[in-house]
Amino acid sequence: MKPNLYICHTAYQVLVDLLRAGRAEGGPHTMVLSAAVADAEALAVRLDKTGVVQTVLVDETRWPGTVTGPLAALRARRAFEKLCGWKLDRGRYENVYIHNDWSVLGRYLQDCHAGYILCEDTFGSTLGPDQHLVTDQRAAPDFAQKQNSGKGYLYWGDSPWCKLVESEDASRCTLFGPEKLVTDSKGALLQSLTDAEKAMVRTVFLTQPLPEQAEGATLLLPRSFVADGLMTQEHQDAMFRAVAARYAVGPLFIKTHPRDTTDYQALFPDAVILERTMPSEVLNFCLPFTFRRAVTVQSFVLRGFTAAEEKILLTLEEAQALISQ
Template identity: 30%
Template sequence: MKSTSDKTDKRIYVCHTYYHVLVSVLKEMTEGREKGGEAVMLLSRMSNDFETLSDRLRASGLFTDIMDFDEKRETFFPELAKYKEDKGGIVANMYNRILFTKKFAKLEEKFIPVDFREFDDIYVFCDADPIGIYLNQHRIKYHAVEDGLNTLKPFVQAKYNDRGHFGIKKFFSMNLNLIFMCDGYSKYCIDMEVNDISVIDDDFYKYKEVPRKALLDSLSSEDKERLVRIFIKDTDALKAFVSKNNRDGVLILTEPLCSLDVREKLFRDLTAEYSKEGTVFLKPHPRDVLDYDKLFGEFWIFDRTIPMELLGLFEGIRFKKVVSVYTHLDLIDFADEKIMLGDDFMDKYEDPSVHRKAEAVEKAFKK
């Protein structure tokens, strides 16, 4: 475990995705600059290959250290599987969950690369990942940050995950710290930072609104140039794109949906549909492992690691439409029309019960 110097105005950001890194950088360029002190970034390799991002973050000078985090999922520890079996009743299942929580946190210990107690503020993106259990079981307070832009708008994950006997589970998590619930519903989570409280169907007192657009709008020209250097590996390629006629362009954002074969069909259908309207461009999601370069080579394909919000920083980039399935488009300001297809569209590609989680939450909490 790596030690840092004396605890004075120190912040650490635990990031699992490129979007998490983007928000962390924005926070450091704004809030961090006002607070002073220093910041460290922890890059979890559990669900993303950040490639050479660490080097570019170091070169930015925003963080005193960039650390890799070899975070492990529960499936890495086969001895935990028995605690996930359904025992047929709330009492037996709760007992197993208590044991699971304690043992999982203990097993994760040796993979933690830093002493979190040395930091004044800990920001955890997606505390539903193992780091959330670890921090709570070690009684370390932290700030949760929403996983993606307006992630809680469709449904609150904690309420979906624990929609049966929610009140009991909430008490065991928030009061007793015997089990763990995500998105602020845990004892040692101080608050849950979100982009827009008004879109969340939950009046939970821990929600703290920090609009992302305000962070972006407050950046200086120098800050924007630094953002580009951090996230865009090949600016020449983007300049080449800018030189193309993209005024009739349709940008389709991919997402890691369904199985790979169904996902390919889904985006085949979308590219075929929107090719009728203009030039189609694809922006693969960072966690989408479908080989778009090979399978969709006839289209212009953006580097998957570029946060789509940064495209608006380039003068000349403008699309007729931006289309997504579930990705929220609130920060997109470089398109004439924004289309989020949603559940009705997804019904054609998979069992509705898989993605209609908001309806499951509504049914469970209906009075």
Template identity: 25%
Template sequence: MHERIYVCHTFYHVYVACLKEFHILHQFSGAIIGASKAGAGSEMAGRATLVLSKMSNKFGSMVDRARDCGLFEEVIEYDEKVDTFFPELAPLRTNTGSLPKNMINRIKFCKRFAQLQEKYVPVDFTKYKDIYVFCDSDPIGYYLNYKKIRYHALEDGLNCIKYGDQARYDNNGHFKFKAWLASTGLIFIQNGWGRYCIDMEVNDISILDYPCPKYIEVPRESLVQELTQSDKDLMLKLFVENMDELKKQLEEGADKPRVLILSEPLCDLETRERLFKDLVRDYGTVNGKEAIVMIKQHPRDYLDYKTKFPEVILLAGTFPMEMLNFIDGLKFDKLVSVYTVVDSIKFVDEKLFLGDDFMDKYEAPEIHRLNEQIIDD
């Protein structure tokens, strides 16, 4: 029987998996009286399996670095398939206009989708004591529910449920009835509502508008505070492919005002280009002085910033922005984000989170104002 397994869909998920593994190592180290911290921790190193889903993220060369870093027992890629990959599922996703018929179709969909997914699942989850799943809304959640395998769910992004409670939004109308069906295992609902979900880790319960009985609070910052310098160095080596190149970029204009803009896969590409050009124009100054502007690319944002934004410095999308916290002496005057929560960022003087009011200018409000559309039944 193996100890732990993490199913990750993004670089941020891998970052949190690392935080959790370091936490376990430090706990184990502290529990052994008379053993050196490094020696005790090493006995627990490499006891977890890391599964990297290729469905929505290109992990690239990080896969090999994860295998070599010593923190995980095994690193496995997962060719996870979305429901549209299977044409036979389409009729089961069609709205019939009848709640009973829709529910019957949904029961069939959940079962059949999991059955079709099974051939792509790369590990036997029954061989693990603890299973941790980020984004159980993805196919892996349906599979574990169908196989009646218990697991722990984790918040997709920092405080993301505050800005979009996808479980309730996706099941708007008659939610209590649907949640009951999910509790029986007949249908599947993500983020703590599935029958076989043990609990759902979130960063801060107090900021969430809607409760879930399985939410448990695991603050990310407390895990970060436990990190030693060697832990941080290991993560930098794991996530950053070329540290020399990154440091050279970050040193650009260090004696001038500097602004960092976080890219995100928002809207269609044409609208996205206009949106970020507006951000560069409107926030590219500090106290009236023209600033050096850098854009940190989101891993799922495929806009060609290098061509479209030749005047900015483009930071790679192949590492989570939290890695920049670990680079000594890094300083920006301003950080600009549309939806990425920036609470964890420590290297800026001013943080701007623009949110829904800003996005209203670029797309219909009902596309992004999800929580406002939830019917509390």
């Protein structure tokens, strides 16, 4: 069995594909990290240490745009390889997986006629009620011509060079015919992790060791109201101090939004600061404990969160009122 190739653009995709690679025959597998993956170089070092994948860094930002005219696919392929420093050897791999085929790397796969498998980017995305990107693409006057000829770019699984589309539940997906769909439940994957798999994930996404005593801990999930132009940094700091003082029980963990540049280690010197680029699924499925409380302010982050006994969602007004208490 040959190794697989996994192409990732987000930390969530890295998490899912690392776990899938660990269960697939033919390893170590190859994982391409786009420049869109946060802190890609450091992440690649930790991924390589698992022995499950060998990483390749590809800077898509070096690619200037689309090539048109005679032999466009061939010319685009060669230009990509020269500028981005990576060349696909399709014969080396059993399967090629990508989550975002509308990306530069997705275009490259189509130029290579790679026969790739499109993976869901989030849980159940192929089952969502709003699929206007797909329906709008199919309504374009040149859609049939592109599909039949294989020339030009089509995304979201519509390219003839996409051989399969994964769905959380293929029996409920109406976007494609059954011959192009396969069920691959990422939810079931994460629910079935072994202790060894959870430990491997922690070595990749946690850059500091967890405290020995973490039972009964509180997880604070702040977001940046400063970046949204709603308050000053000083006011936001005071608000989250007040929220923690009111609701934190046991050891305090903080996992913030990737856009939030607040120095939470300075704000809470005794807290465990989790990587802001870590996917929330690590908290839900890969820690050796659950939290007593998870607290956030005016955010949807707790919607699918399952790793806390109690979830507290404060409005911005409620959080700010704590400052004066």
